[in-house]
Amino acid sequence: MTTGRDWGNELQASIVWVLWVSAVCFVAMVVVCFLLVKFTKWGQQFWRVAGNFFTERESAPLTWTLIIVLLIYSIFAVRLNVLFTYQSLDMYNSLQAGSAILDKSKGDGLSLAERIEPARTAFWTSLKIFGVLATIYILRGMSEWWIGAAFDIRMRAWLTSHISQDWLGERAFYRNRFIEVKGTSGETTMGPDNPDQRIEEDIENLVYWTHQFVFGRGGGASGVIPAAVTMITFTGMLWGLSGPLDIFGYKLGHAMVFLLMMFIFVATVVAVWLGRPLIRLTFLKFRLSANFRFGLVRVRENAENIALYSGEQVEQRNLMALFRAVVKNYWAITYRQIMFNGWNWGVGQVSNILPWVIQAGRFFTGQVTLGQLSQTAGAFGNLSDSLSFFRDMYDDFARWRASIIRLDGLQKADKEARELPVIATVDGPDEVVLEKVTVDKPNGELLIKDLSLKLVPGDALVVKGGSGTGKTTLFRALSGLWPYCTGTFIRPGGTDTLFLSQVPYLPLTDLRAVLTYPAPPSGFSDDELKQMLVDVSLPHLVDRLGEDQDWSKVLSPGEQQRIAFARVLLSKPKVVFLDEASSALDEGLEYSLYHLVRTRLPETILLSISHRPATEQHHTKELVLRGKGAWELSDIPAKV
Structure with a gap:
């Protein structure tokens, strides 16, 4: 066939x-x-x-x-x-x-x-x-x-x-x-x-x-x-x-x-x-x-x-x-x-x-x-x-x-x-300079107008003002997050400038990496990290460095803020921005942590947002935001 x-x-x-x-x-x-x-x-x-x-x-x-x-x-x-x-x-x-x-x-x-x-x-x-x-x-x-x-x-x-x-x-x-x-x-x-x-x-x-x-x-x-x-x-x-x-x-x-x-x-x-x-x-x-x-x-x-x-x-x-x-x-x-x-x-x-x-x-x-x-x-x-x-x-x-x-x-x-506007940021020497910084709301309403100041090593500025006057928005603008701003911001570059929010970010990893974030934990010994936990009043965590947890659920808000202060002390930046970074702490803990930072990092420039009068004692200058563009900058007299 x-x-x-x-x-x-x-x-x-x-x-x-x-x-x-x-x-x-x-x-x-x-x-x-x-x-x-x-x-x-x-x-x-x-x-x-x-x-x-x-x-x-x-x-x-x-x-x-x-x-x-x-x-x-x-x-x-x-x-x-x-x-x-x-x-x-x-x-x-x-x-x-x-x-x-x-x-x-x-x-x-x-x-x-x-x-x-x-x-x-x-x-x-x-x-x-x-x-x-x-x-x-x-x-x-x-x-x-x-x-x-x-x-x-x-x-x-x-x-x-x-x-x-x-x-x-x-x-x-x-x-x-x-x-x-x-x-x-x-x-x-x-x-x-x-x-x-x-x-x-x-x-x-x-x-x-x-x-x-x-x-x-x-x-x-x-x-x-x-x-x-x-x-x-x-x-x-x-x-x-x-x-x-x-x-x-x-x-x-x-x-x-x-x-x-x-x-x-x-x-x-x-x-x-x-x-x-x-x-x-x-x-x-x-x-x-x-x-x-x-x-x-x-x-x-x-x-x-x-x-x-x-x-x-x-x-x-x-x-x-x-x-x-x-x-x-x-x-x-x-x-x-x-x-x-x-x-x-x-x-x-x-x-x-x-x-x-x-x-x-x-x-x-x-x-x-x-x-x-x-x-x-x-x-x-x-x-x-x-x-x-x-x-x-x-x-x-x-x-x-x-x-x-x-x-x-x-x-x-x-x-x-x-492509959105961003404040002009310049890497400079060990100082913070703001030149005619203006911050608006998205609808164009003026918050801060032509803010200019200069901070040198050892200075500490506390930012105050009523709700809605632009305190946190100013920090967002300086960090490059807020697009509705103009002016020039001069500060040390790279990791020498650190921004801390009110609620610290805790990654899903072991406590060792949480403590050093964003730096890798390999740069620090366990002894250093354990001592740091003791220094920031977290001694009960020294034996848990290797634990993988959702630490944002394990730690209280106050403990999380102490972790943030530990990061400052470990990374030793030249400039630190603190946005209500001690709001969950009692005044005694707040005092001891600020004192620790000012003692161990005396040349670090601090910029803090705070509503507590007690916070002033750790700062040398005060910036009060009045709203609608107005602001006042003054020195805080040193307490004898």
Whole structure:
């Protein structure tokens, strides 16, 4: 019996075909990507987020090597699918031939076994070929999965590193709260919402679906490249298998190809129309889910305060309000997906039976064999899958698109945050100089106007004033956080200038690293750290240096502030800004800690915000902020 392929020479032919088609697809992929980046909004957004991953000297060589390998694997999968249809052709033709022999009442002098032997041999040969193809298919899929995972991990690691670095760079993670961000529905918020979710979940979605859309997974036509190659390859096969069909008295040649194209075109247009709102709804889903999760985290982080206020019912109402927004969005997505998926399921069921219906007339008139009918169904299915790619993947494309919008929005807000005004800061000698520093509120209301002063080593300035006069805002402006300010700030550079907030930051690590933060603990011996804990009245912690805890929950506010004073004494800065840094301490502890700093670091310049009159005794100058730009600077008489 004749076979659909010359299986003895198929290996060489397939290698040549895969390499040639891969080369063509690589050139086409580069050209199409260039056009998408040049002329589409989402292509430009993707390139802004991930473009450097493909072009940087450090990452590009291995990245493009993995891309080429994945490309070859996806083309190889298409070739295997083609060969499976020819194996099916041979198998069903052998069965049809065997059936025809069994139906004959008379032979040609040969026994039934002799007459049916060629068909039997052809059948078992086709099954052997199937075994070889199936083994190759499985090995190809397993190795492709590993290479794909290597590509995904590499891309995700690069994006996470660069986007988090961009977010943290030049304090954009704080200053982007002053940037107006417009959502997909036109609403405006201050700063990008939930940057943690964008850096974790949206990057994961972006990487996974980028791989999926371009190369697919599992050997099907689920990626752009295998879908395009499948469409071209199986169109030619189906063209040869399909015949004319009478439609309302008109004979349409190669009817199956044209009917399939029309069928999928209509199905795709309707699917895109049904699925288009999913992009906006999915973007909203990410934001609402993150808001609800953040609300839960806030309850956990503030459990003690909530319990003391007996605020459980209030928090429950607030959480359920956030959750109701999640549910409302969920139902909106569900209604849209019901229509979208229902349409796709219907199209899929029709696709399963359509080739058999079209070819049935030709089969029963003997124009095609059973093997050709089976091959037609296989070719039709592959071609239908490839043409249905965008229809089937629109829901996933909506998730990918939403992630792109969110990541691009985060980077855009970070970029604009770095471009916000900042006070002119100059690294100078061991002194602090403020020259015509003016600080405003975001609405333009004046807080401090033309503040000028000079502090030399050993000076200590206490800043006072009523609520809302700009004390903390002044410190934020001098630290580079507050954008609504002008003037010049001269101070020692680098780690020689230290800012301490009212609530110290305690990282999730061992107490040793908490105590030396942000300096590495390797620069200090355990004996030094233990003695420092004793000096700041925390002797009960000396044996817990190696413990990993959420220390912000373990330590009281007063203990946390003592940790902050320990950091000052360990780092020995030339200038320290203290924003209500002793507010949780009693006057006795406050006195001993300030005295410790002034004794051990006599040349360090102190600038403190405080409401306590007792704090004055540790300072040499006083700055009183009067509001609306007014201020007074005076010396504090030394107590005898």
